[in-house]
């Protein structure tokens with residue numbers, strides 16, 4: 556398959572393991588794995604791609620469950636060329652899609668800007684946060700997005716407004732075949748010490764209530780309209796419930812941990828069991844927030 560491509564400057568690998576790129580550390584290999592050198596390199600790759608070769612755009616793997624059989628297509632992971640922050644004016648700045656959340660929070664703190672404190676708790680990239688409309692502590696990605704630059708499957712680039720992105724709770728109009736390249740973020744002025752105080756307070760709350768150092772993918776399920784998913788799972792007595800190496804966290808019932816040598820199948824079985832218990836006890840259908848890739 557690699558021989559179909561020529562003139563690439565990035566890294567193209569066949570049968571490449573994906574587990575090390577994910578926070579859960581499970582899953583099989585990608586048929587092809589490509590890290591483009593830059594946007595031109597990516598467009599060149601896409602122009603040579605056979606129409607039947609599926610694409611998956613991976614960020615920092617903090618919200619992913621990859622199947623044990625891996626992904627029978629090409630996984631494209633943006634590299635450091637796509638990690639940057641450029642100031643546009645006092646409150647407006649452009650951020651590359653592969654920039655990790657903590658760097659965005661650091662930048663805004665240093666510039667006395669408020670609205671991005673939550674990024675200091677997200678282990679993912681801006682691209683993943685936009686796709687998922689990630690958020691916590693009352694802040695969401697949608698609140699600070701001015702515009703988003705994306706790459707279409709045909710290789711064309713277009714700019715989406717905040718409204719175009721159709722942000723909703725943990726989702727957006729960024730479909731799986733669209734790649735976020737960068738975004739313009741807008742914050743408002745705040746007090747530098749207050750911003751720091753807020754981030755520290757949130758970090759303390761997180762450390763007390765979530766397994767932040769364990770191998771997880773964050774919240775496994777979205778919160779249903781009836782309340783917090785964690786509360787329903789906890790009330791089913793499932794904290795600590797384990798299948799193979801996958802366990803419902805003892806610290807937070809909506810986090811699933813890889814406590815040993817878990818397989819993706821262990822996590823899928825645990826997902827099904829938890830869904831079934833919550834359905835039987837509360838008649839609530841829990842919808843996964845974690846993206847399952849096969």
Ligand SMILES: Cc1cc2nc3c(=O)[nH]c(=O)nc-3n(C[C@H](O)[C@H](O)[C@H](O)COP(=O)(O)OP(=O)(O)OC[C@H]3O[C@@H](n4cnc5c(N)ncnc54)[C@H](O)[C@@H]3O)c2cc1C
Nearest residue numbers: 614615616617618679680682683684689690691734735773
């Ligand atoms: C310990 C922990 C805590 C977390 N806490 C929270 C939290 O409080 N709130 C919250 O909302 N989430 C949380 N998460 C989940 C996760 O961090 C966010 O959803 C994150 O923003 C995903 O970014 P990523 O780069 O890791 O994306 P990935 O996990 O790699 O991918 C997630 C989805 O985004 C897509 N994607 C990634 N990059 C791009 C791109 N450039 N263009 C288009 N699509 C892209 C992928 O195709 C996939 O569909 C947590 C995760 C962990 C491990």
